[in-house]
Amino acid sequence: MELQTVLLIAYFIILSLIGFSAMRSDKQKARRHTRRTPENTLMFIAFAGGALGAWIGMYAFRHKTKHLGFVLGVPLLLLWNAFCVLWLTDQLSMDWLHR
Numbered sequence: 001m002e003l004q005t006v007l008l009i010a011y012f013i014i015l016s017l018i019g020f021s022a023m024r025s026d027k028q029k030a031r032r033h034t035r036r037t038p039e040n041t042l043m044f045i046a047f048a049g050g051a052l053g054a055w056i057g058m059y060a061f062r063h064k065t066k067h068l069g070f071v072l073g074v075p076l077l078l079l080w081n082a083f084c085v086l087w088l089t090d091q092l093s094m095d096w097l098h099r
Helices: 003-032 039-060 068-097
Strands: none
Touching: 003 039, 003 068, 039 068
16 A cells, blocks of 8 residues: 555544544533634634534434534545545555556
8 A cells, every 4th residue: 555545544544533532522521611622723623624523423422413513514425534545545656556
């Protein structure tokens, strides 16, 4: 497996862990009534590659599951992330063919 592909996979795994942790952290802050993570930040993490972790975190911690923007938005961003992985993987393999 090419180094670029390994780095791409590592990127999405790390962002998914960050998305999961962000949902957990925001849920804990909500319970304690302390300063929360902005919703835009949570969505940006999902957009940037952490949608799988954010989606799992939403349901694992029952957080943001009543917000339509998250219930619809995070799965759509998961599709976006999957598209990006497939497209980037294709681009990396095409680059390898042209060397």
